[in-house]
Amino acid sequence: MQYLVSVIDDGTGLATPTEEADIDAFNDRLRAEGHWVFAGGLGSPDPATVIDNRGDEAVFTDGPFVESKEYLAGFWIIEAADLDVALELAAEGSKSCNRKVEVRPFL
Amino acid sequence: MNRLEVREAITQAHHEEWARVVAALTRRFGDLDIAEEAAAEAFATAVERWPADGVPPNPGAWLTTTANRKAIDRIRRENKRGDKQKEAQTLYDDEPPEPLGAIDDERLRLIFTCCHPALATETRVALTLRMVGGLTVPEIARAFLVQETTMGQRITRAKAKIKAARIPYRVPSTEDLPARVSGVLAVLFLVFNEGYLATGPDTDPVRHDLTAEAIRLTRLVRALMPEDGEVAGLLALMLLTEARRTARVSPSGELVSLDEQDRGAWDAALIAEGHRLVRERLAAGEAPGRYQILAAINAVHTSAREARDTDWSQVVALYDQLVRLDPSPIIVLNRAVAVAELDGPEVALAVVDRxxxxxxGYHAYHATRADLLRRLGRSQKSRAAYDxxxxxxxxxxxxxxLTRRRDQLA
Structure with a gap:
């Protein structure tokens, strides 16, 4: 079972060197214990472009699709047997990156 | 067996077997929805058949077998419609099947799943009453004064989340157990309190159906976890509170304070059982948690033949212990009520004012102040606090x- 662990940032900006080191240590644990699938940092949503190609031609819109103070600043995709395992890992992930995280199961 | 006896047998089976049937089916089919529906169908079949066929010698086994059959029928029906359901039936439990003797653990699994911390508190309450308590959705909706459709959606959404997010169907690890047990007890206490101090202008002040259901479920948890001190503590607390239920509201529907209650109207059997549990916990010699301390406080109150015989120094000492565990302002407020008896209203008022x-924003804060001010003869301030x-x-x-007390002020 795979879960998406989204990192929610409310304007604190990029990770500090200490946070980066903690995130690295957490990633090592994910790999060592077989939970690692993928992870990535995104930073602020400012450089985003929204594309809508449902019509005749693709329409590009500058900026994120939703304006809010809180935004997705990065994510992990983890492999976990069940939600208890996922929640335990996500709690440690939140501690390591020093931000709120959200856990959602993949279909 | 006449119709009345059959009806009683069905009610009894519902009380004793519902959670067991739902738990066993959830374990077997890995799906709360299927388990709930099949259990409900099995009980409906019993209502239809038992009056004619007679009550089977082992009602629990009959109900489980019938429910199993209903569940398999449903799965067959759905499999004809496509293989999507098969995917949904992937068990969210990777452990090998338990030996048959461990059947009680299945009810424990059910309780822990319904009270999972990833579910909102109100959802945990609703799900526990439905899956473990066997209350119907309309009954639960009525109990919490919400629309039936709203309650139905809440339960449906919870079952869907358990399945989609794969909330495990198991008893938590030893490491997580204390926190998870206290989550279960919080749900049970919430049900009890909603019955004990029902809110809402049009509801009965005490909802016996809810207090009784909370006690029944707590007894079940106690039977499944006999070693847990806080479970025993919560049960004792509920019993000692429930024992005073009829004395607590006057025939005219007014709350009767502890010192004015007719102690002869208290339920002696419930008090004896509550006291027995408190003594058992004292003898265990373990550091008590909050429910055990609250139970002990209630044991002191219910040991006094008259209100004036109450051992207030003991009550204050227990509150001191409780404040060390949980220094929340509400506990400090309740402690102050005991302090007023021991050291006088002036000392207590100083504590309350802080x-x-x-x-x-809490009515009991103002009610306590009003009472202390009244005892100190400060009528004007007391009246404002009652208001x-x-x-x-x-x-x-x-x-x-409160209105009577206010209107009696000089």
């Missing part, structure tokens, strides 16, 4: 009591 910042308490109180019996 809580204003945090409890200004505020009346405005904030949600329980009809409490409002009636």
């Amino acid at each position: 809580l204003e910042d945090r409890l200004a 505020q308490a009346i405005e904030l109180a949600g329980n009809t019996a409490e409002t009636a009591y």
Whole structure:
């Protein structure tokens, strides 16, 4: 079972060197214990472009699709047997990156 | 067996077997929805068949077998419609099947799943009453004064989340157990309190159906976890509170305070059982948690033949212990009520006044102040405090009591 662990940032900006080191240590644990699938940092949503190609031609819109103070600043995709395992890992992930995280199961 | 006896047998089977049937089916089919529906169908079949065929010698086994058959029928029906359901039936439990003797653990699994911390508190309450308690959705909706459709959606959404997010169907690890047990107890206590101090202008002040259901479920948890001190503590607390239920509201629907209650109307059997549990926990010699301390406080109150015989120094000592565990302002407020008896209202008022910042929106804060001010002869200030308490109180019996007290002021 795979879960998406989204990192929610409310304007604190990029990770500090200490946070980066903690995130690295957490990633090592994910790999060592077989939970690692993928992870990535995104930073602020400012450089985003929204594309809508449902019509005749693709329409590009500058900026994120939703304006809010809180935004997705990065994510992990983890492999976990069940939600208890996922929640335990996500709690440690939140501690390591020093931000709120959200856990959602993949279909 | 006449019709009445059959009906009683069905009610009894519902009380004793519902959770067992749902738990066993959830384990077997890995799906709460299937388990719930099949259990409900099995009981409906019993209502139809038992009056004609007679009550089977082992009602629990009959119900489980019938429910199993209903579940398999449903799965067959759905499999014809496509293989999507098969995917949904992937068990969210990777452990090998338990030996047959461990059947009680299945009910424990069910309880822990319904009270999972990833579910909102109100959802845990609803799901526990439905899956473990066997209450119907309309019954639960009525109990919590929400629309049936709203309650139905809440339960449906919870079952869908358990399945989609794969909330495990198991008893938590030893490491997580204390926190998870306290989550279960919080749900049970919430049900009890909603019955004990029902809110809402049009509800009965005490909802016996809810207090009784909370006690029944707590007894079940106690039977499944006999070693847990806090489970015993919560059960004792509920029993000692329930014992005073009839004395607590006057025939005219007014709350009767502890010192004015007719102690002869208390339920002696419930008090004896509560005291026995408290003594058992004292003998265990383990550091008590909050429910055990609250139970002990209630044991002191219910040991006094008359209100004036109450051992207040013991009550204050227990509150001191409780404050060390949980220094929340509400506990400090309750402690102050005991302090007033021991050291006088002046000392207590000084303690209560310091809580204003945090409890200004809580009716009991104003009610306590009003009473202390009354005892100190400060009528004007007391009246103002009663006014505020009346405005904030949600329980009809409490409002009636506070109004009388206010109107009796000089």
